[in-house]
Amino acid sequence: MPPVLRSRFMFRNKNLLLGLFGIAISSVVLYLTTSFPDSPNTSLGPSFFPVVLAYGLGFFSSLLVTTSLITNTIEKFDSFSFKIIGIRRAGFSFLITVIYCLLLEFFGFLVCTTIYLMALMFLLKERNYLLMLFSASLISSVIFLIFNILLNITLPLGLLYGY
Amino acid sequence: MDIELFSVSLLNVLHWKPLLMIFLGVTGGIIIGSLPGLTATMGVALLVPFTFGLPLIESIGMLLGIFCGAIYGGSIPAILIRTPGTPAAAATLIDGYPLSQKGEAGRALSISVFSSFVGGLSGALIMTVLSPQISKFALQFGSAEYFALAVFGLSIIVSVSSGSIIKGIIVGFLGLLISTIGMDPITGYPRFTYGSIDLFEGPAFIPTLIGLFAFSEVFKGVETLSSTTKTAKRIKSVFPSFSDIKIVWKDIAKSSVLGTFIGAIPGAGSDIAAFVGYSEAKRRSKNPEKFGNGAIEGVAAAESANNACTGGAMIPMLSLGIPGDAVTAILLGAFVIQGFQPGPMMYQDHLDVVYTVFSSMMVANIALLIVGLIGIRLFARIITVRKSILLPAIFVLSIVGAYSMRNSMFDIWVALFFGVLGYFLQRYRFPVSPILLALILGPMAESNLRRAFIIADDSMISVLTRPITATLLTLGIIALVTAVFRQRKLDKNLAIIDDS
Numbered sequence: 001m002p003p004v005l006r007s008r009f010m011f012r013n014k015n016l017l018l019g020l021f022g023i024a025i026s027s028v029v030l031y032l033t034t035s036f037p038d039s040p041n042t043s044l045g046p047s048f049f050p051v052v053l054a055y056g057l058g059f060f061s062s063l064l065v066t067t068s069l070i071t072n073t074i075e076k077f078d079s080f081s082f083k084i085i086g087i088r089r090a091g092f093s094f095l096i097t098v099i100y101c102l103l104l105e106f107f108g109f110l111v112c113t114t115i116y117l118m119a120l121m122f123l124l125k126e127r128n129y130l131l132m133l134f135s136a137s138l139i140s141s142v143i144f145l146i147f148n149i150l151l152n153i154t155l156p157l158g159l160l161y162g163y
Numbered sequence: 164m165d166i167e168l169f170s171v172s173l174l175n176v177l178h179w180k181p182l183l184m185i186f187l188g189v190t191g192g193i194i195i196g197s198l199p200g201l202t203a204t205m206g207v208a209l210l211v212p213f214t215f216g217l218p219l220i221e222s223i224g225m226l227l228g229i230f231c232g233a234i235y236g237g238s239i240p241a242i243l244i245r246t247p248g249t250p251a252a253a254a255t256l257i258d259g260y261p262l263s264q265k266g267e268a269g270r271a272l273s274i275s276v277f278s279s280f281v282g283g284l285s286g287a288l289i290m291t292v293l294s295p296q297i298s299k300f301a302l303q304f305g306s307a308e309y310f311a312l313a314v315f316g317l318s319i320i321v322s323v324s325s326g327s328i329i330k331g332i333i334v335g336f337l338g339l340l341i342s343t344i345g346m347d348p349i350t351g352y353p354r355f356t357y358g359s360i361d362l363f364e365g366p367a368f369i370p371t372l373i374g375l376f377a378f379s380e381v382f383k384g385v386e387t388l389s390s391t392t393k394t395a396k397r398i399k400s401v402f403p404s405f406s407d408i409k410i411v412w413k414d415i416a417k418s419s420v421l422g423t424f425i426g427a428i429p430g431a432g433s434d435i436a437a438f439v440g441y442s443e444a445k446r447r448s449k450n451p452e453k454f455g456n457g458a459i460e461g462v463a464a465a466e467s468a469n470n471a472c473t474g475g476a477m478i479p480m481l482s483l484g485i486p487g488d489a490v491t492a493i494l495l496g497a498f499v500i501q502g503f504q505p506g507p508m509m510y511q512d513h514l515d516v517v518y519t520v521f522s523s524m525m526v527a528n529i530a531l532l533i534v535g536l537i538g539i540r541l542f543a544r545i546i547t548v549r550k551s552i553l554l555p556a557i558f559v560l561s562i563v564g565a566y567s568m569r570n571s572m573f574d575i576w577v578a579l580f581f582g583v584l585g586y587f588l589q590r591y592r593f594p595v596s597p598i599l600l601a602l603i604l605g606p607m608a609e610s611n612l613r614r615a616f617i618i619a620d621d622s623m624i625s626v627l628t629r630p631i632t633a634t635l636l637t638l639g640i641i642a643l644v645t646a647v648f649r650q651r652k653l654d655k656n657l658a659i660i661d662d663s
Contacts, residue, residue, distance in 0.1 A: 014591055015591075018591055022333055022337075025337070025340075029340060032355065036352065036354065037350075037352060039349065039350055042349075042613065042616055042617050042621055043616070043621050044612070044613045044616050044617075044621075045350070046347035046349075046350055046352040046354055048613070049339075049343055049608075049609040049612075049613075050340060050343045050354065050355075053336050053339045053340045053343065054340065056332075056336045057333060057336040057337060057340065060329055060332045060333045060336060061333060063329055064329050064330070064333065067329065075592075077590060077591055077592070078590065080590065086385075086386035086387055086388065087386060089385050089386060089388065090382045090383075090385045090386040090586075093381075093382065093385045093558070094382065094579075094583070097558060097562070097579065098579070100562075101562070101572065101575050101576070101579070104572070104575075105572060113559055116555075116558075116559070117555045117556070117558075117559060120554070120555035120558060121551050121552065121555050123385075124385065124388055124550060124551035124554060124555070125388070125551060126549070126551035126552065131552075135552050136555075139555075139556050139559060140559070143559060143560070143563055146213070147563060147567060150216075151213065151215065151216035151217070151567075152216045153212075153215060153216050153567045153570070154570060155563065155566070155567075
């Protein structure tokens with residue numbers, strides 16, 4: 001196989017890449033366990049189990065690499081590209097969630113969640129703004145009441161209330 | 164069995180508060196199970212945080228109510244819109260949907276509730292009789308046997324995972340590696356924590372499972388957002404007729420027993436039980452040609468088998484501390500949060516809790532019959548809820564659920580991390596359940612193996628050659644080897660189909 005085709009084959013063969021990723025994780029774990037101390041009472045110290053598991057992960061990841069090279073057929077997966085609208089939407093929902101989590105403690109559950117819900121609804125093509133406002137306020141209030149009052153689990157109240 | 168203690172437990176469960184929690188759990192479970200795309204595992208994962216602040220008896224009742232409700236709930240969209248709400252309901256749609264098309268949706272739904280009730284109750288009764296016997300046997304187990312049991316449980320679960328066995332094993336190892344994050348169980352040395360106190364106990368269980376089963380699913384739901392609104396069929400009757408019960412009772416009885424025993428095998432979930440129950444009903448039927456075209460026996464057999472599985476799956480969880488599937492793994496985690504470690508010692512130290520579980524399970528199935536029959540029309544409407552409202556609500560429930568266990572923002576980040584991990588694992592066809600089970604079985608395997616080595620003066624031979632240990636490890640290897648051969652055969656058959 002010419003080098004150009006070979007690299008294209010490697011890139012398209014996701015199982016090969018995932019196997020290599022598994023080998024990389026196992027190598028990192030093996031490296032990190034070298035700093036673990038020995039146990040005074042037994043030969044099985046804190047590093048024993050992670051080392052065994054890292055070897056296991058490395059072995060089966062190598063097997064995945066080998067089988068994906070030997071079988072010569074590439075297992076097809078749904079393509080993952082931000083050019084695809086669904087993937088972009090999922091990516092944005094993740095981003096909005098990260099921003100929400102960062103702001104949650106500062107602005108409190110009720111305010112933050114209502115805005116967050118509306119943003120997600122907008123992302124999911126809801127354009128009935130009245131329904132968005134009503135359902136977002138209702139969902140955040142019900143969850144707040146259930147957790148804070150019925151279950152006694154305090155959700156962040158925000159800077160407005162001092163914490 | 165201590166009948167007096169059991170009666171006291173049953174009476175305690177019948178107090179208004181635990182009873183209310185069971186009914187709420189069943190209702191919540193049915194709602195989540197009936198929403199296509201939300202699995203029973205996701206339902207239980209989302210609703211577990213609601214039980215944190217409750218007393219033990221109410222918490223157990225609610226959890227078991229959710230479990231039973233969610234498994235049944237999947238049959239509602241399977242019958243009405245040909246979309247199983249949970250994988251367990253996949254067999255139900257084969258005959259449920261044709262019945263619905265004939266204008267007999269109410270008949271199919273009411274038999275589905277009735278069969279689920281009988282199946283679930285039978286499973287609970289068999290569990291009540293069998294699990295104490297298994298736990299008595301498990302009392303002979305020492306550290307070495309527990310290590311072997313954990314390895315056996317994990318190998319069985321990996322071997323029955325859908326898709327590639329190699330990928331299942333890789334995910335199992337990854338989960339076991341994640342389980343080593345935190346303090347070493349013997350020496351207390353912090354491993355892979357980088358000085359973070361939040362990681363000293365490892366990634367918290369509930370946020371991890373919310374990430375793997377709720378966040379990952381909801382990201383997938385956002386990606387594949389469907390704009391089509393499906394409408395539910397009109398439902399006329401909501402109670403099963405005596406003539407139908409007369410037709411299906413034999414199938415229900417057989418599927419209930421089959422489902423319980425299939426559920427008791429670690430890894431063999433309610434979806435497998437439903438198909439086995441369905442096939443058995445078709446095999447013994449005088450009119451097998453009716454199956455697939457709206458045979459009420461098909462609905463009854465599939466539903467009684469998958470709900471009987473709930474009781475069966477509880478047997479290894481309660482008596483051995485080994486979860487039979489992802490849902491019981493979550494339940495096990497919830498029990499631990501309540502301060503009880505399921506396993507044989509629970510039958511010695513907390514028999515009252517064990518009996519509370521038995522009686523709650525039975526009452527939950529009775530609640531399922533009541534809520535299921537009364538709410539048929541309402542639940543049929545829930546499946547038409549707009550995704551644009553439902554998915555954001557699940558996002559918030561997932562975040563609150565992850566946060567509420569320790570009031571910790573760190574746990575939300577853990578849930579998000581595992582959500583992204585779960586999303587990509589599923590995208591590249593890695594099974595996700597082995598990670599969750601590895602998080603439970605990993606610490607059990609490690610601490611018991613190392614304890615066994617200390618007791619045996621570091622002699623590997625004396626640890627691994629103990630009769631029960633050797634038997635369990637051999638069975639685990641056999642399960643994996645059999646799975647590899649089974650998959651090779653399947654691949655060959657697929658290749659032949661492709662060629663032709």
